[in-house]
Amino acid sequence: MAPYMPFTLGHEFSGVVTALGEGVTGFALGDAVTAWPTIGCGRCRACREGRSQDCQARRILGLHCDGGFSSAVLAPAGNCFRLPQGVPVEMGALTEPLTIAWNAVEVAGVQPGEAVLVLGPGPIGLAIAWMAQHRGARVLLAGFNDKLRLDCAARMGLRNLVDLASTSLAAAVQAVFGEKVDRVIEATGVTASIADGLSVLRSSGVFTIAGIHAAPFSLPVTAFVRNKQQLRAAHDTTRAAWPGVLALLAEPAHRAELAPMISAELPLSAALEGFETARQRGAIKILLRPGDA
Structure with a gap:
């Protein structure tokens, strides 16, 4: 910037x-x-x-x-x-990150009934997991020392959650699905998580990277090819995602499930305070209100 x-x-x-x-x-x-x-x-x-x-x-x-x-x-x-009738302007501020999640689920090709692992319960990971579950997939959302975010996920109606500070990813996947997963969507930005996700992806499964990574990663190409797995990238969003997300927000039940993503509201004058809270992982999304004292 x-x-x-x-x-x-x-x-x-x-x-x-x-x-x-x-x-x-x-x-x-x-x-x-x-x-x-x-x-x-x-x-x-x-x-x-x-x-x-x-x-x-x-x-x-x-x-x-x-x-x-x-x-x-x-x-x-x-x-x-x-915004559709009945959608509060405050909820409208969630539209953009929700379109990012919509696009990630589209790129990943999530289908009803599939076993989908979402790595990372940050704002985008939470939204991806919710979108995938909404589309009928069986979703496991994994974090690491992420109590606040996983608690938020539970309030959003996500059914399968695991904190990897207390168990292994392989054990969690086995406990929830009984087998390797059909699709992995990575939303951590932590490069090591890519290898972790690949280790629990079935043959012919799809791995989608949605996180932003500062470091390169090494792909075990021979195993990847022999397993006939696919690697995809999801970044930004598309125009088509916006009407789709707004249609979801038009449903009161969906708004109620997504509302916990807004952890707090602050006046715009307190933006730096909000940034610090977010940096310390003390919130999911903080809504800033221009003009408020």
Whole structure:
């Protein structure tokens, strides 16, 4: 982000339309909306094919230009989505991370009835596990010394949880499924977890990396090929994920299950306090309210 400074942070946000640009249609003043923060150039092949997330010249609100940690944000109308009736604007702020999870589950190819292991109960891992279970998969969510996050997972209705501080991954998988898993989705960003996940993946299984890793990892290629396993990468999201997530949020029962992801609400003036709480792993998501004292 440093080359683009100074700018206002915040790529996960929702709000109310207070002004419309010339010629904008489909929105009205007072509409509750959220926005896909990725803005493509509109000219390259990726943009022409509707894949602005793959545009090499893309800009992201809150990462390359001014974002949502403000009383107002300027967003292209084409990136905005109206919140369904009944969805509180506070829940709308969860839309962006939920689309990341939606995309990861799509990339992984999760199917009903499959045994799916999700590694990492951070915000994205929690959302991935919830999405996979919602699609009918049998899900095991694994963490390490992650009581707060696993407690949140339980409140979200996730059925199979394990803290690997007290058992091995192999033992946990055997206890829940009785066999190796069909799919692994890694959301830890901890490189060692990739080898751990591969060790409990069945032959012809699919391993999807959704975490961001600072270090390379070594793949046992011969065993990987002989086991006919697949390696996939899930990053960012797609335009198609947004209507899908908003349709989920339109259901009160789904909102009730996802609400525990918001651990606390703070005024925007206390943003640094919120960042420190999150850094200390004392919260899942902290909602910042612009304009609150």
